[in-house]
Amino acid sequence: MTHSPKPVLAVGKYAALLAYLSFALFPLYWLLKIAVTPDQLIYTEGTNLWPSEFTFDNFRSVVFQTDFLSYFGNSLYVSLGTAAVTTLVAAGAGYAFSRFNFAGKRLLIAVMLITQMFPLLMIIAPIYKIIAGLGMLNSLTSLIVVYTAFNVPFATFLMQSFFDGIPKDLEEAAMMDGCSRFQALYKVIFPLTLPGLGATLGFVFTAAWSELLFALMLISKNEAMTFPVGLLTFVSKFSVDWGQMMAAGVLALVPSCLFFIFIQRYLVQGLTSGAVKG
Amino acid sequence: MARIELKDVKKRYGSVEVLRDVNLDIEDGEFIVLVGPSGCGKSTLLRMIAGLEPITGGDFLIDGKRMNDVRPRDRDIAMVFQSYALYPHMDVARNMGFSMEIRKDPAAERASRVKKAAETLGLTALTERLPKALSGGQRQRVAMGRAIIRDPRAFLFDEPLSNLDAALRVEMRLEIARLHQKLGATMIYVTHDQVEALTLADRIVVLNGGDIQQVGSPLELYERPANKFVAQFIGSPTMNIVPVTGGDGEVKTADGSVIKLPHLPDCGAAVELGIRPEHIDVVDPSEGDLIGVADVVEHLGSDTNIFTVVEGLGPLMVRKHGNIPAKSGDRLGLRIQPENAHIFGPDGRALRRVLEKVG
Amino acid sequence: MEGKAVISRKQNNVMPGETRARRSLYWQYMVEPFLYLSPAIVLIGLVMMIPLVIGISYSFQSIELLNPFNTGWVGFENYIDLWADRKFWIALENTFWWTFWSIAFQFSLGLGLALLLNTDFFGKKLFQALVFLPWAVPTFLSALTWAWLFNPVIGPLPHWLTALGILSEPYNIMGDPDLAMWGPIVANIWFGVPFFAITLLAALQSIPGELYEAAEIDGASAWQSFTKITLPFLAPMIAITVMLRTIWIANFADLIFVMTGGGPANSTQILSSYVFTTAFRKLDFGYASAIAVALLAILLVYAVFVLWLRKKLVKI
Ligand SMILES: Nc1ncnc2c1ncn2[C@@H]1O[C@H](COP(=O)(O)OP(=O)(O)O)[C@@H](O)[C@H]1O
Ligand SMILES: [Mg+2]
Numbered sequence: 001m002t003h004s005p006k007p008v009l010a011v012g013k014y015a016a017l018l019a020y021l022s023f024a025l026f027p028l029y030w031l032l033k034i035a036v037t038p039d040q041l042i043y044t045e046g047t048n049l050w051p052s053e054f055t056f057d058n059f060r061s062v063v064f065q066t067d068f069l070s071y072f073g074n075s076l077y078v079s080l081g082t083a084a085v086t087t088l089v090a091a092g093a094g095y096a097f098s099r100f101n102f103a104g105k106r107l108l109i110a111v112m113l114i115t116q117m118f119p120l121l122m123i124i125a126p127i128y129k130i131i132a133g134l135g136m137l138n139s140l141t142s143l144i145v146v147y148t149a150f151n152v153p154f155a156t157f158l159m160q161s162f163f164d165g166i167p168k169d170l171e172e173a174a175m176m177d178g179c180s181r182f183q184a185l186y187k188v189i190f191p192l193t194l195p196g197l198g199a200t201l202g203f204v205f206t207a208a209w210s211e212l213l214f215a216l217m218l219i220s221k222n223e224a225m226t227f228p229v230g231l232l233t234f235v236s237k238f239s240v241d242w243g244q245m246m247a248a249g250v251l252a253l254v255p256s257c258l259f260f261i262f263i264q265r266y267l268v269q270g271l272t273s274g275a276v277k278g
Numbered sequence: 279m280a281r282i283e284l285k286d287v288k289k290r291y292g293s294v295e296v297l298r299d300v301n302l303d304i305e306d307g308e309f310i311v312l313v314g315p316s317g318c319g320k321s322t323l324l325r326m327i328a329g330l331e332p333i334t335g336g337d338f339l340i341d342g343k344r345m346n347d348v349r350p351r352d353r354d355i356a357m358v359f360q361s362y363a364l365y366p367h368m369d370v371a372r373n374m375g376f377s378m379e380i381r382k383d384p385a386a387e388r389a390s391r392v393k394k395a396a397e398t399l400g401l402t403a404l405t406e407r408l409p410k411a412l413s414g415g416q417r418q419r420v421a422m423g424r425a426i427i428r429d430p431r432a433f434l435f436d437e438p439l440s441n442l443d444a445a446l447r448v449e450m451r452l453e454i455a456r457l458h459q460k461l462g463a464t465m466i467y468v469t470h471d472q473v474e475a476l477t478l479a480d481r482i483v484v485l486n487g488g489d490i491q492q493v494g495s496p497l498e499l500y501e502r503p504a505n506k507f508v509a510q511f512i513g514s515p516t517m518n519i520v521p522v523t524g525g526d527g528e529v530k531t532a533d534g535s536v537i538k539l540p541h542l543p544d545c546g547a548a549v550e551l552g553i554r555p556e557h558i559d560v561v562d563p564s565e566g567d568l569i570g571v572a573d574v575v576e577h578l579g580s581d582t583n584i585f586t587v588v589e590g591l592g593p594l595m596v597r598k599h600g601n602i603p604a605k606s607g608d609r610l611g612l613r614i615q616p617e618n619a620h621i622f623g624p625d626g627r628a629l630r631r632v633l634e635k636v637g
Numbered sequence: 638m639e640g641k642a643v644i645s646r647k648q649n650n651v652m653p654g655e656t657r658a659r660r661s662l663y664w665q666y667m668v669e670p671f672l673y674l675s676p677a678i679v680l681i682g683l684v685m686m687i688p689l690v691i692g693i694s695y696s697f698q699s700i701e702l703l704n705p706f707n708t709g710w711v712g713f714e715n716y717i718d719l720w721a722d723r724k725f726w727i728a729l730e731n732t733f734w735w736t737f738w739s740i741a742f743q744f745s746l747g748l749g750l751a752l753l754l755n756t757d758f759f760g761k762k763l764f765q766a767l768v769f770l771p772w773a774v775p776t777f778l779s780a781l782t783w784a785w786l787f788n789p790v791i792g793p794l795p796h797w798l799t800a801l802g803i804l805s806e807p808y809n810i811m812g813d814p815d816l817a818m819w820g821p822i823v824a825n826i827w828f829g830v831p832f833f834a835i836t837l838l839a840a841l842q843s844i845p846g847e848l849y850e851a852a853e854i855d856g857a858s859a860w861q862s863f864t865k866i867t868l869p870f871l872a873p874m875i876a877i878t879v880m881l882r883t884i885w886i887a888n889f890a891d892l893i894f895v896m897t898g899g900g901p902a903n904s905t906q907i908l909s910s911y912v913f914t915t916a917f918r919k920l921d922f923g924y925a926s927a928i929a930v931a932l933l934a935i936l937l938v939y940a941v942f943v944l945w946l947r948k949k950l951v952k953i
Binding site for chain 1: 366
């Protein structure tokens with residue numbers, strides 16, 4: 001890329017950039033547009049690029065007249081819980097993979113890779129029966145447990161890649177300086193891996209925030225519904241209030257976008273660490 | 279300060295044997311250097327002494343106590359890593375005082391010890407900096423400071439100077455020598471650089487392929503290498519090795535020349551002759567053992583390196599002190615100094631040693 | 638060496654390690670990793686591996702929650718039903734097309750985006766954050782948004798397609814069995830391009846710049862650099878990513894479930910959405926598990942085939 005390209009190529013390049021940008025942003029723009037369009041204009045101005053009137057009524061009514069806040073709270077609880085527990089568990093496992101050679105390591109890694117590949121829906125029926133048998137249907141805790149297990153393999157590979165980036169010498173030096181391995185971990189390695197922990201939290205939060213099918217299966221009570229489940233019942237329960245639904249959607253986007261901004265820097269590292277995840 | 283003994287110490291990774299039956303007694307206060315080519319197991323041996331790597335077999339003793347199963351933190355040994363392994367999130371003072379922090383020593387004592395060590399190493403102005411704001415040489419000093427502050431029983435160094443440029447390396451080498459004199463502590467130092475080994479060591483341990491080849495003082499290794507490997511590893515430029523057939527007090531080279539070796543009466547088993555470049559004299563072609571044609575001549579000022587080719591035998595390097603007025607293409611008579619010649623048997627072992635034992 | 642000072646120091650320094658010496662370092666080295674791993678192992682074992690085995694066993698049972706008296710082992714009955722189930726074969730075919738078109742577009746658009754992002758231009762950081770944004774949008778939201786965009790009454794896409802002459806009139810694409818699959822596929826492309834772009838970008842950035850400089854000195858054109866350096870370097874990465882992604886997409890039912898529910902007339906039903914609707918709507922766990930096992934078997938055969946192919950190609 002040392003030479004400046006020919007003008008034709010430059011124009012083509014910027015045209016391509018613009019095309020990608022509009023493809024990526026147009027649906028999000030539309031989501032926002034519907035959310036701020038007054039109800040009575042949704043049908044008449046459906047295909048206009050720009051609404052003739054703005055309103056925040058949809059946001060107001062979705063927050064104050066629906067169960068939105070409850071869904072939002074449930075999702076936040078489940079996603080934060082999943083993210084925290086997963087990160088803790090994955091940090092331990094990733095550390096072990098990064099620092100130890102032990103019998104069965106290859107097998108364990110293989111098993112973790114396989115869990116990333118087999119159809120998760122395959123276990124939806126057994127999980128439903130087990131959780132029903134434990135009387136834990138409609139419990140957010142059961143969702144956290146299930147989501148944590150689903151996300152641990154990926155998060156483990158991610159954490160492993162972060163630990164791999166921290167020289168082993170450091171904790172060996174700490175152990176020579178009188179630390180136990182755990183002290184070395186806590187005093188030396190942990191402070192250095194804070195960004196990695198943050199990124200893992202972000203990835204897992206985003207994944208848990210958007211999980212739909214298992215939540216649909218395991219949660220049927222309105223007061224325990226997470227955001228995706230609740231939003232889908234918007235569609236079926238009432239005569240669909242599109243404006244409200246889109247407003248709710250915009251609000252649901254906020255947390256994942258916030259986390260996205262944070263984890264953006266780590267995307268490349270995360271997705272090349274041998275892990276595979278939507 | 280401590281006596282360290284290794285008895286039949288072994289190391290295996292799975293089925294791969296990395297070290298075989300290492301036996302070594304290190305005296306209190308001794309400076310031991312482990313040398314050998316890359317991958318020969320130097321670091322592994324050092325790390326086993328540190329406790330960072332479990333010992334597969336044999337006994338490892340400090341002051342007569344078996345320490346195989348003692349954790350690193352309880353061995354009271356300090357180590358300086360090749361990468362320095364400074365804690366990136368701690369400033370210089372905290373890096374150096376970390377071991378005392380872990381042992382919960384009083385803060386005042388810690389501060390004074392850190393101050394003293396910083397003075398010793400010329401780091402006083404830098405104690406509040408983070409490692410990333412230090413130069414390579416300064417980081418090296420901090421790593422050493424971290425080790426000396428603990429007043430440990432022994433110091434381990436794993437190629438501590440290999441990340442420094444040449445000038446700094448010389449300077450730090452002297453510093454380490456000074457440190458050893460001052461502390462009088464047992465030190466085990468790993469390097470692949472023979473100059474470091476020869477200048478620092480009380481005794482050198484030459485390792486190759488997981489076996490100890492020879493243990494001895496620098497001069498011993500230079501003058502009486504136990505085998506061809508040590509002979510070629512120690513000394514620069516490398517020793518010339520020439521295939522020969524053995525005889526009685528003499529050997530015959532492939533080109534038919536006979537080299538008299540009155541110091542080595544029984545050379546029957548010899549298959550190779552080793553001679554260091556500095557132990558070949560340049561004489562008149564009519565007088566030499568061999569006749570070489572100068573190929574390349576390097577005038578270094580203090581020395582002259584002459585790369586000669588002996589017909590029917592191959593290349594032979596000669597190094598002479600001072601300036602020798604030779605030039606490419608000259609026919610030179612080469613005389614092997616018989617008292618400095620080495621001969622090796624079919625298994626690569628030096629025959630002289632056998633003779634000396636018999637004698 | 639037997640000096641008094643040394644000896645006294647030795648005695649002062651009672652080794653704290655002595656008491657622990659019984660416990661072999663070796664033992665510690667073997668056990669310690671499992672200390673760190675055990676929560677992960679327990680979780681994955683209990684929540685994924687055991688249910689997996691149970692799930693396979695379900696496929697040989699009749700478990701219908703709506704029909705609790707009809708429960709028990711039935712051997713291969715579910716599989717025999719499956720063989721005769723027209724919906725299964727339709728879903729299988731749909732799975733193929735869904736996966737194929739999704740991957741094809743995600744990959745080629747992703748590669749294009751990665752190549753663009755590997756060059757310099759003004760505002761690149763912001764651009765990158767914005768084009769990767771779809772990846773962070775929760776799936777159900779993408780599905781709802783795209784369903785809206787495809788809506789013939791209130792969505793813009795049918796009108797635009799009509800204006801471009803692609804459609805004769807703005808009708809409901811997702812109501813047309815021949816075209817309905819394109820709704821979820823487009824949403825999937827939108828959602829999946831960033832993934833490929835990120836992965837390929839990372840691979841591109843790992844190619845040493847000197848290679849291009851050397852090629853330039855050797856007189857290679859930009860196109861030659863691309864085919865002779867970039868592609869061979871990316872090939873292993875591409876192979877493994879495409880394989881893993883294919884499996885992931887074949888399993889990915891969310892978009893279809895939300896956008897079309899498999900309809901109309903099962904024209905968008907893929908195997909994984911069929912598994913979900915059978916389990917979720919009919920509560921027929923035995924049959925759902927049989928479909929899932931069939932899907933697993935197909936993916937396994939595919940994975941083995943791809944790995945075999947890779948081995949074969951690498952050898953040459
Ligand atoms: N963790 C390990 N697993 C397997 N082999 C190892 C391991 N660490 C070192 N080795 C092998 O042991 C040998 C000695 O390594 P090392 O002690 O690092 O050599 P060096 O003398 O260069 O310091 C090398 O051949 C290396 O490949
Ligand atoms: Mg080494």
